[in-house]
Amino acid sequence: MIQKDEVASPGSAERRLFDEIDLARLPRHVAVIMDGNGRWARQRGFPRVEGHRAGIASVREIVESCARLELDALTLYAFSVENWKRPRFEIVTLMSLLKEYLNKELANLLKNDIRFRVVGRMNELDGSVQKELSRGLAGTSSCRGMTFNIALNYGGRTEIVDACRSLAHDVSAGRLTPEQIDEETLGSRLSTAGLPDPDLLIRTSGEMRVSNFLLWQIAYSEIWVTPTLWPDFRKRHLFEAILDFQKRERRYGGVIDGGRVPESGEAAG
Numbered sequence: 001m002i003q004k005d006e007v008a009s010p011g012s013a014e015r016r017l018f019d020e021i022d023l024a025r026l027p028r029h030v031a032v033i034m035d036g037n038g039r040w041a042r043q044r045g046f047p048r049v050e051g052h053r054a055g056i057a058s059v060r061e062i063v064e065s066c067a068r069l070e071l072d073a074l075t076l077y078a079f080s081v082e083n084w085k086r087p088r089f090e091i092v093t094l095m096s097l098l099k100e101y102l103n104k105e106l107a108n109l110l111k112n113d114i115r116f117r118v119v120g121r122m123n124e125l126d127g128s129v130q131k132e133l134s135r136g137l138a139g140t141s142s143c144r145g146m147t148f149n150i151a152l153n154y155g156g157r158t159e160i161v162d163a164c165r166s167l168a169h170d171v172s173a174g175r176l177t178p179e180q181i182d183e184e185t186l187g188s189r190l191s192t193a194g195l196p197d198p199d200l201l202i203r204t205s206g207e208m209r210v211s212n213f214l215l216w217q218i219a220y221s222e223i224w225v226t227p228t229l230w231p232d233f234r235k236r237h238l239f240e241a242i243l244d245f246q247k248r249e250r251r252y253g254g255v256i257d258g259g260r261v262p263e264s265g266e267a268a269g
């Protein structure tokens with residue numbers, strides 16, 4: 001049962017926005033491309049990494065708000081497979097911010113019954129990062145509330161390649177026939193297995209790209225792009241995104257037939 005006063009304080013501007021949301025039609029899974037940290041820092045004459053540091057406050061507020069809205073899942077794109085091309089100092093700082101966040105935030109994740117999960121090739125990360133991530137994974141494994149996925153060393157194409165490899169191994173070992181492979185089998189080999197696909201994809205800082213994020217899973221996601229830079233993103237922006245999402249007519253390639261909207265599984269192309 002959503003505790004409204006915990007999501008937004010009574011009488012606040014955020015609360016007025018929140019009260020417009022239909023709680024029976026919330027997205028089950030929200031995915032976010034957190035962009036604009038570098039620009040936020042540059043606008044203030046700070047080094048780029050200060051934008052990442054400031055972005056942690058947004059992460060904290062959005063994770064907590066989504067958990068209090070009792071969403072099934074939130075996925076944040078923290079580090080892509082392409083981000084290794086960034087200057088070494090920026091990579092090292094991002095990784096240490098992540099470790100610091102996990103270290104400080106574990107108690108809060110537990111308090112909010114949030115289950116932490118990593119999507120992406122975790123085994124290629126530095127040992128100290130893997131250690132902190134494993135602590136977060138083990139520590140929250142019995143939580144039953146929202147799943148908080150952090151996409152790290154993640155690429156949508158890489159993820160699909162990994163899933164295909166795993167299926168190919170099963171075929172060559174005789175555990176699976178090619179004919180048994182369908183969307184469900186492939187989906188079950190992705191790092192988001194068991195979770196609903198994102199209903200809503202948010203991108204901050206105005207860019208109209210999906211940047212290799214959850215390529216398989218966002219097939220029917222509603223996309224909401226805001227010019228707000230990630231370090232400025234707060235729950236009022238999340239509420240705006242949800243309100244906009246609730247105005248959309250989701251047809252999954254079908255038609256609206258006597259008011260009946262097809263389910264995602266019945267997609268007509």
Ligand code: FPP
Nearest residue numbers: 034035036037038039052055059078098101
């Ligand atoms: C994109 O901004 C942002 C990132 C590549 C990293 C996001 C990471 C954080 C907010 C901090 C750590 C995350 C967690 C979950 C604790 P950009 O640098 O590409 O910005 P720009 O396009 O303005 O240069």
